Amino acid sequence: MKKNIFVYCEITEDGHIADVSLELCSKGYKLAKELKVKLEAIVIGANLNHIAAELAPFGVDTIYLADDNRLFPYLNLPHSSIVSKLISEYEADIVLFGATSIGRDLAPRVASALRCGLTADCTSLEIGDHYIKKTDTTYKNLLYQIRPAFGGNIVATIINPDMHPQMATVREGVMKKETVRPKKNMAVVAIEVDKYVSETDFVVSIIHRQIEAPKVNIKGAQIIVAGGYGVGSKENFGLLYQLADALSGEVGASRAAVDAGFSSHERQIGQTGVTVRPKLYIACGISGAVQHRAGMDQSAQIISINTDPNAPISHIADYNIVGTVEEVLPKMIKYFYQNSK
Numbered sequence: 001m002k003k004n005i006f007v008y009c010e011i012t013e014d015g016h017i018a019d020v021s022l023e024l025c026s027k028g029y030k031l032a033k034e035l036k037v038k039l040e041a042i043v044i045g046a047n048l049n050h051i052a053a054e055l056a057p058f059g060v061d062t063i064y065l066a067d068d069n070r071l072f073p074y075l076n077l078p079h080s081s082i083v084s085k086l087i088s089e090y091e092a093d094i095v096l097f098g099a100t101s102i103g104r105d106l107a108p109r110v111a112s113a114l115r116c117g118l119t120a121d122c123t124s125l126e127i128g129d130h131y132i133k134k135t136d137t138t139y140k141n142l143l144y145q146i147r148p149a150f151g152g153n154i155v156a157t158i159i160n161p162d163m164h165p166q167m168a169t170v171r172e173g174v175m176k177k178e179t180v181r182p183k184k185n186m187a188v189v190a191i192e193v194d195k196y197v198s199e200t201d202f203v204v205s206i207i208h209r210q211i212e213a214p215k216v217n218i219k220g221a222q223i224i225v226a227g228g229y230g231v232g233s234k235e236n237f238g239l240l241y242q243l244a245d246a247l248s249g250e251v252g253a254s255r256a257a258v259d260a261g262f263s264s265h266e267r268q269i270g271q272t273g274v275t276v277r278p279k280l281y282i283a284c285g286i287s288g289a290v291q292h293r294a295g296m297d298q299s300a301q302i303i304s305i306n307t308d309p310n311a312p313i314s315h316i317a318d319y320n321i322v323g324t325v326e327e328v329l330p331k332m333i334k335y336f337y338q339n340s341k
């Protein structure tokens with residue numbers, strides 16, 4: 001058995017490897033090194049000549065390339081046929097997908113075709129052993145699939161010792177995208193598509209597609225000024241926009257702030273929002289509930305502005321400013337406008 005790690009690499013609308021897939025390759029590279037196995041990527045789409053160069057800096061050993069005009073944009077049936085067959089043929093032990101709309105559509109179908117398990121929406125992955133007392137059996141080198149459970153109140157570690165491959169979808173932004181020295185002998189295997197798909201895989205055809213550009217880019221922002229329920233009103237959120245403007249950053253929000261109508265859902269950060277890892281996260285009037293922290297605790301520096309010095313956010317913040325957003329934010333805005341523009 002080869003027992004390699006596979007990453008399904010998604011293709012973006014503009015024909016590049018999606019960030020989440022590069023994040024997974026970075027994580028996959030580390031896991032593969034720990035297990036002393038290879039990291040392999042599956043890329044399915046059209047006009048993929050440039051893809052090998054995009055993946056090379058992420059430590060991939062082999063790329064299985066299914067390059068065919070019929071395979072872009074994404075369609076569930078042909079993509080799942082190719083992925084399932086490649087996984088069986090090359091005996092993958094671990095398979096990772098991004099928890100994107102494509103990954104969430106594709107991975108369950110692949111899991112059901114292969115009759116294996118699937119853990120959705122992981123926020124962390126590790127390798128570990130598991131001992132079962134009843135049978136006195138130790139399972140070695142399992143994939144620990146870690147994700148929040150029960151409304152985010154616990155962090156569950158899910159294992160799948162009996163079924164193979166072990167498969168997981170992973171949230172966007174939780175793994176760090178890190179390049180390594182490209183492998184000298186990276187192999188690109190061109191897939192003969194007709195061997196992997198049948199005519200019936202194309203019974204569903206797309207008759208209309210409408211692509212909406214994302215309205216905000218908090219995922220990629222280096223500085224985020226985020227507001228919570230403590231900001232008090234939609235009008236007060238205007239202060240956050242001013243500070244974000246002075247710092248060339250973006251505005252984020254807690255769920256309580258979104259629910260109260262202070263901000264829109266696409267800015268929500270946390271378990272049911274987006275995951276971010278900016279260089280600087282300024283949390284204004286945010287208590288720091290576990291579901292919020294799940295989306296921002298990987299930020300490099302955290303500043304909290306809160307009236308309560310003991311709010312949970314204070315335990316993970318690098319700097320705590322005790323005060324109201326109404327008094328602190330205007331001073332910060334004035335300072336940064338004077339010094340940075």
Ligand SMILES: Cc1cc2nc3c(=O)[nH]c(=O)nc-3n(C[C@H](O)[C@H](O)[C@H](O)COP(=O)(O)OP(=O)(O)OC[C@H]3O[C@@H](n4cnc5c(N)ncnc54)[C@H](O)[C@@H]3O)c2cc1C
Binds near residue numbers: 232253268292305325
């Ligand atoms: C399944 C599930 C999923 C969830 N997903 C998310 C998620 O994705 N993202 C998310 O954020 N939450 C999520 N939540 C909700 C989460 O549990 C919290 O309720 C929410 O994060 C609280 O938001 P908050 O910190 O803005 O509000 P609060 O908890 O009400 O905190 C307000 C804070 O503001 C401070 N404050 C008050 N007045 C001022 C002032 N004038 N100036 C400065 N500080 C002030 C207070 O001291 C307090 O610390 C989820 C919950 C569940 C059950």
